[in-house]
Amino acid sequence: MTSSGMKTRLMRLSLAAAAVIVATGCAGTRTVDEKSAAAHLSVSDYRTYAAQFLNDKGEPKYDPNSLLDTLEAGKAFNDAGLWDLSRDAFAAAGKLLHWKEDTVDTPAEVANLIGTTLTSDTFGAYQGKIHQGVLIDYYQAINSLMLGREADARVDFNRLQVRQSNAVTQLQAFAQTVNKSVGSELRSDENAAARQSLEEVGPKVADGIRDLPSGLTKAKIRVAAGDVMSAVFRATSSAKADKSTNLVRDMLKNASQSSATRGGDAMIAYLSKEMRADKGSLKNKVIVLYEDGTAPTLKEFRIDLPLFLVTDKVMYSGIALPQFQLGQPAFGGLTIETGKSKTDTSIVTNINELVALEFDAAYKGIVAKAVLSTVLKTAAQAVINHQIDKETGGGLLGTLMKAGVGAAQYAMTSADTRAWINLPNTIQMAVVDRPKNGVIAIKTKGGESLGEIEVAKDVNTLLLIKASGLGGAPAIYKQTLPAETLVARL
Numbered sequence: 116m117t118s119s120g121m122k123t124r125l126m127r128l129s130l131a132a133a134a135v136i137v138a139t140g141c142a143g144t145r146t147v148d149e150k151s152a153a154a155h156l157s158v159s160d161y162r163t164y165a166a167q168f169l170n171d172k173g174e175p176k177y178d179p180n181s182l183l184d185t186l187e188a189g190k191a192f193n194d195a196g197l198w199d200l201s202r203d204a205f206a207a208a209g210k211l212l213h214w215k216e217d218t219v220d221t222p223a224e225v226a227n228l229i230g231t232t233l234t235s236d237t238f239g240a241y242q243g244k245i246h247q248g249v250l251i252d253y254y255q256a257i258n259s260l261m262l263g264r265e266a267d268a269r270v271d272f273n274r275l276q277v278r279q280s281n282a283v284t285q286l287q288a289f290a291q292t293v294n295k296s297v298g299s300e301l302r303s304d305e306n307a308a309a310r311q312s313l314e315e316v317g318p319k320v321a322d323g324i325r326d327l328p329s330g331l332t333k334a335k336i337r338v339a340a341g342d343v344m345s346a347v348f349r350a351t352s353s354a355k356a357d358k359s360t361n362l363v364r365d366m367l368k369n370a371s372q373s374s375a376t377r378g379g380d381a382m383i384a385y386l387s388k389e390m391r392a393d394k395g396s397l398k399n400k401v402i403v404l405y406e407d408g409t410a411p412t413l414k415e416f417r418i419d420l421p422l423f424l425v426t427d428k429v430m431y432s433g434i435a436l437p438q439f440q441l442g443q444p445a446f447g448g449l450t451i452e453t454g455k456s457k458t459d460t461s462i463v464t465n466i467n468e469l470v471a472l473e474f475d476a477a478y479k480g481i482v483a484k485a486v487l488s489t490v491l492k493t494a495a496q497a498v499i500n501h502q503i504d505k506e507t508g509g510g511l512l513g514t515l516m517k518a519g520v521g522a523a524q525y526a527m528t529s530a531d532t533r534a535w536i537n538l539p540n541t542i543q544m545a546v547v548d549r550p551k552n553g554v555i556a557i558k559t560k561g562g563e564s565l566g567e568i569e570v571a572k573d574v575n576t577l578l579l580i581k582a583s584g585l586g587g588a589p590a591i592y593k594q595t596l597p598a599e600t601l602v603a604r605l
Contacts, residue, residue: 144178147187149412152536156409158587159445164537165195168204175200182211183241183533189254190537194581196592196604198258205251205258212243212251241533245285246336246469250538252278253341256348257404260577261592263600265353272345275338279369282336290476297483312486316434319418320482323438327471334373336472340464340542342370343383344404350390350397351575351596358395363387375468375541378461386546397575399549402596403451405460406581408444408540411467413437413474413532434485435530439474442467442540445582446589449565451545452556459560460543467540481531489528539583549576557591565589568605 147167155164168188170176177188189204256271313320346366349357367387374380389397419433449460547555549570557565557580568591570576575596582589591605 144181144184145187146177146184147191149536152187153409156537157584159581159583159589160587161191161194161196161581161583161590165191165197168192175203177204179207180211181241182208182243183535185211186243186247186251186535187537189251190535193254193258194537194583194590196261196590196602198262198601202255202258202262205255209248209251212248244470244473245282245289246338246473247535249275249278249282249336249338249341250469253338253344256341256344257579260348260596260598261579261594261602263594263598263602265598268348268598269352269354269357272348275341276345276366279337279341283333286333286336286472286476289473293477293480297479312489313482316418316486320436322416323436323482324475324478326439326441327475328441328465328467331468331472331475333472335375335465335468337369337373338464338469338542339370339373339375339379339383340404340544342366342373343386343463343544346370346386346390347397347402347577347596350393350395353597353599360391360395363390363395370463374463375465376462378459379463379544382461382463382544382546389546397596399573400575401451401453401547401549401555401570401578402575403449403460403543403545403547403578403580405449405543405545406539406541406583407446407448407543409442409583410534410536410538410540411442411470412440412534412536413530414440415530415532417528433528434482434489435528436482436485437474437530437532439471442538444540445584446559446565448543448560449545449580450558450560450562451547452558453547453550454552456547456550458545458547460545462541463544464542465540466538466542470534485530537583539581557589566591566605568593571595 147164151167152164155161168175168177168191175188178184185204185208189201189208192198192201192204252271252275256268256275259265259268259271343366346363349359349363349366352358364387367383367390371380371383374383389400414437415435416438417433417435448462451458451460549572553569553572555568555570555578557568557578559565565582565588568578570578570593577594577596577598579592579594580589592602593605594600594602
């Protein structure tokens with residue numbers, strides 16, 4: 116064979132190696148990269164961030180077929196006060212989730228629906244998470260309130276309550292599906308090398324979950340802030356039918372069970388007491404809903420597999436895994452001053468817990484899949500290297516070609532670290548009486564003033580405040596309850 120013919124043959128072998136090593140799919144579009152998002156979020160520049168999802172005419176330009184893009188666009192529009200655009204984006208996201216939206220028939224059915232999340236990797240379409248469905252309904256309800264559409268908010272909060280209950284069942288079914296899948300795969304005779312590999316690298320894979328929050332329970336898959344706001348909506352609604360003390364009691368009970376902190380429990384208990392005293396209603400209250408910081412993320416770390424476990428005829432064999440990274444606070448909390456009284460916001464929902472619950476449940480499957488995949492790819496690499504030796508007779512050219520195949524496997528080995536990056540770190544709340552002068556002072560816990568807001572008399576008022584970083588000014592929105600008018604940023 117001529118030198119030119121050999122090079123052509125070897126090139127074909129290299130291309131075949133890449134095809135065997137990984138099967139790539141459509142990963143989905145992402146309008147804003149993580150670096151750009153971080154820059155805007157560090158200074159709470161929600162308007163500029165949201166503008167990246169709009170064209171020159173102010174029309175949406177996110178990918179409606181990409182779940183991650185629609186989630187991030189919906190949240191960006193919500194943060195910037197573009198409530199209608201946020202509703203449209205979240206509606207698109209809801210259609211892309213891979214499980215039932217409103218009903219759960221059996222845990223087995225749920226397992227079948229969401230078990231496909233284990234098949235997703237960094238090269239495939241983003242599958243979404245259970246808690247993301249809950250958050251979609253939560254933010255849709257907030258959008259409706261801020262638009263002054265009480266009837267739509269009622270539908271959204273009712274949907275949220277169903278989704279919250281379903282989420283607990285779904286999480287349990289998902290965890291069972293992962294454990295069953297991992298067990299059956301690794302017991303297979305063909306996967307003896309994978310079992311041995313896992314035994315060798317077992318202690319190292321624990322790095323992926325070392326920073327998970329403690330005290331995780333399945334109840335915390337609920338967004339407690341959503342349960343509290345559902346109760347607030349009913350207590351302040353213009354419709355008498357909404358003021359069911361039993362429903363409000365159950366919502367606040369659920370919120371207490373899933374609350375992230377004791378301070379959150381105390382705030383919920385106070386709110387419950389006030390509602391009972393007023394027969395399911397609220398009067399002259401200011402409800403502060405504060406989103407602080409930036410969401411937890413995932414980063415990649417690698418573990419090289421001992422080559423003797425599979426074959427010594429390859430240049431590289433390793434796995435890439437995602438590692439949970441805690442979210443970052445901004446101010447950490449706010450102090451609400453009403454005359455001489457001071458009340459700190461309390462953490463009701465910790466987004467780290469929502470994300471960590473699913474990550475922890477899925478992690479065994481992620482590790483097992485990564486090891487199984489690497490063993491298969493390494494075996495394919497060995498076959499290709501054997502063919503290269505036959506074609507080249509060894510020597511420098513063969514070594515270089517085998518190094519290229521090993522490098523291809525390294526490049527094609529990556530962890531799925533995609534995450535909904537513009538969620539907050541925590542959702543906090545405070546409920547205070549309207550002061551006589553009607554002025555609410557918002558300060559950091561260190562006493563730095565962030566603004567003063569005047570609230571109307573004889574109504575309840577919702578203050579929606581967002582700060583994703585220490586730089587810049589927080590976004591503040593005010594809405595009277597019952598919600599009857601569109602609000603703008605203050």
